[in-house]
Amino acid sequence: MENQSSSRQFVFIFRFFSGLRSVKNGIWNPQGVPAIYKLLEHAARQGKESTVLLFCKTPRESAEIRRVMEHRINALSAITFVIIPFYSLTGVLRIDALVTNFIHSIIAVWRVYKLRPSLVYCDRAHLGLGAIFAWGTHFKVVVRMLGVARLGELYERCRNAILHPIQYFAIRAPFSYVICSKDGSPVSYVLKAFLNKKVPHVMLLNGVDEISRADVDHILHDPVRILFVGRLDSDKGCLEFIEALRLMRERRTSVRFTVTMVGTGVLEGEVKSRLARYGLNGAVILAGHASHSETQRFYNNSDIYVSLNTLGNLSNTVLEALVAGICTIVLKGDRIVDTDTDELLPEDIVLRVDRMRIAEDLAVKIADLLNHPERIQECARRTKVLSNTILESWKSRIAREWTLLENICRN
Incomplete structure (x- = not known):
C-alpha cells in the first residue's frame, strides 16, 4: 500500500523564491506568483499527496537555511515542503554555484526515485534537471515556465552550446508537456523556434481575483x-x-x-x-x-x-x-x-x-x-x-491546469 500511495504523488521542483519564504517557518502566507501557490493550494484541496522541493540558488536565498528542512503545514496538510540550502563551501561564488547545482541535482534525483511520483513538475529554473528526468527516466515531466523573458537570447547564440550546454540543450528534451504563462514575453517565438517539436505545449493567460466594483461607469477622481x-x-x-x-x-x-x-x-x-x-x-x-x-x-x-x-x-x-x-x-x-x-x-x-x-x-x-x-x-x-x-478567475484557470496534469498522468 505504501508504494501505491507513493506512486500517486506529484513532485514539484521550484526555486525558493521570495513569495514562499513563509514556508521556512512552517507557515503558509504566500506572496506573488499566484500561478504557483494557487496550484499548490488546489493540490492540497484535492487531497493530492505531493512533495515540493524548494532549492536556494543564491547565498541570499539561503540566508536562514543552513541545512535541509522539511515542513508539513496545517493549511496544506497533503503537501511536504523540503527546503534545500545553497552550499557556500569555498567562498568563491561561481565555484559554490556549480557545486550547489551538482548537490541539488543529486538530492532531486534521490528524492524523485525514492518517491516514484506519477508526475514531476519543474519550473524554468530547473529546466536542466527536468531534462535529466525526461531523457534518463520513465517519469512524466512537465516544465512550467512563468514567461520566458530573455530566454530566447540564450538559444539564439550558438556559442552558448559550449558555454552553457545543459541549459542550451535542455529545451530539446522529450518532456511530457510544457506549460507557459502568456505574459507578453516572446513565448510563442521561443517555443516554436527551440522546443522539441514532438513535445506538446500550451500557453495560458493568468487568472484574476474577482474584484467587485460598485461604479461600473467609472467616476473620475479630482485630481x-x-x-x-x-x-x-x-x-x-x-x-x-x-x-x-x-x-x-x-x-x-x-x-x-x-x-x-x-x-x-x-x-x-x-x-x-x-x-x-x-x-x-x-x-x-x-x-x-x-x-x-x-x-x-x-x-x-x-x-x-x-x-x-x-x-x-x-x-x-x-x-x-x-x-x-x-x-x-x-x-x-x-x-x-x-x-x-x-x-x-x-x-x-x-x-x-x-x-x-x-x-x-x-x-x-x-x-x-x-x-x-x-x-x-x-x-x-x-x-x-x-x-x-x-479573463477568467484563478479558480477556473487553476482547475483547467489541474485537469491537464491529471490527463497527462493517465496517458
Whole structure:
C-alpha cells in the first residue's frame, strides 16, 4: 500500500523564491506568483499527496537555511515542503554555484526515485534537471515556465552550446508537456523556434481575483489618480515613467493629477533622487511594497494605470488593472515581445506607447487623457467589458491546469 500511495504523488521542483519564504517557518502566507501557490493550494484541496522541493540558488536565498528542512503545514496538510540550502563551501561564488547545482541535482534525483511520483513538475529554473528526468527516466515531466523573458537570447547564440550546454540543450528534451504563462514575453517565438517539436505545449493567460466594483461607469477622481505597479528596476520602465512626468511638468500640464508608485527595487534610490531633482515629490507617492489586497485597493481608487514592462505587458498587474476597469496604458509590441498583448488587447481600448521613445510618447498620451477626461471614462468602461470577455478567475484557470496534469498522468 505504501508504494501505491507513493506512486500517486506529484513532485514539484521550484526555486525558493521570495513569495514562499513563509514556508521556512512552517507557515503558509504566500506572496506573488499566484500561478504557483494557487496550484499548490488546489493540490492540497484535492487531497493530492505531493512533495515540493524548494532549492536556494543564491547565498541570499539561503540566508536562514543552513541545512535541509522539511515542513508539513496545517493549511496544506497533503503537501511536504523540503527546503534545500545553497552550499557556500569555498567562498568563491561561481565555484559554490556549480557545486550547489551538482548537490541539488543529486538530492532531486534521490528524492524523485525514492518517491516514484506519477508526475514531476519543474519550473524554468530547473529546466536542466527536468531534462535529466525526461531523457534518463520513465517519469512524466512537465516544465512550467512563468514567461520566458530573455530566454530566447540564450538559444539564439550558438556559442552558448559550449558555454552553457545543459541549459542550451535542455529545451530539446522529450518532456511530457510544457506549460507557459502568456505574459507578453516572446513565448510563442521561443517555443516554436527551440522546443522539441514532438513535445506538446500550451500557453495560458493568468487568472484574476474577482474584484467587485460598485461604479461600473467609472467616476473620475479630482485630481486624476495615476498608478504604476511593479519592481523599481530597469525592465519595468520606472525611470522612463519618471521622465514622462518631468516632461509633463516642464510643459505645464494644466490638469491636476497625483501619482502612486507601488513597488520596491534596486532603482528605488535613483527614483527618489529624480523625483526630488524634478520637484515632483509633492505629486508622486512612493507606496513601497504592498500586499495583494492593498494593491487591489490602489487599483480601485485609480483612474489611469501605466505598465512599461519591456519584457511583456500581460503580467498579473496588467490583468488586475483590466478587471478593475481602469483606463490602461502599455507598451506597443515589437517583432517578438508583446505580440500576444497586441492580439488580445485592442489598441483603441488599451492605449499604447511607442517603446522606442517611451517617456516622450507616454507624456503625450497622459496629457491628452487629462485634457479629455471623457476618454478616461470611456476607456475604463470598455476595459471592463473587455476583461469580462478575455479573463477568467484563478479558480477556473487553476482547475483547467489541474485537469491537464491529471490527463497527462493517465496517458
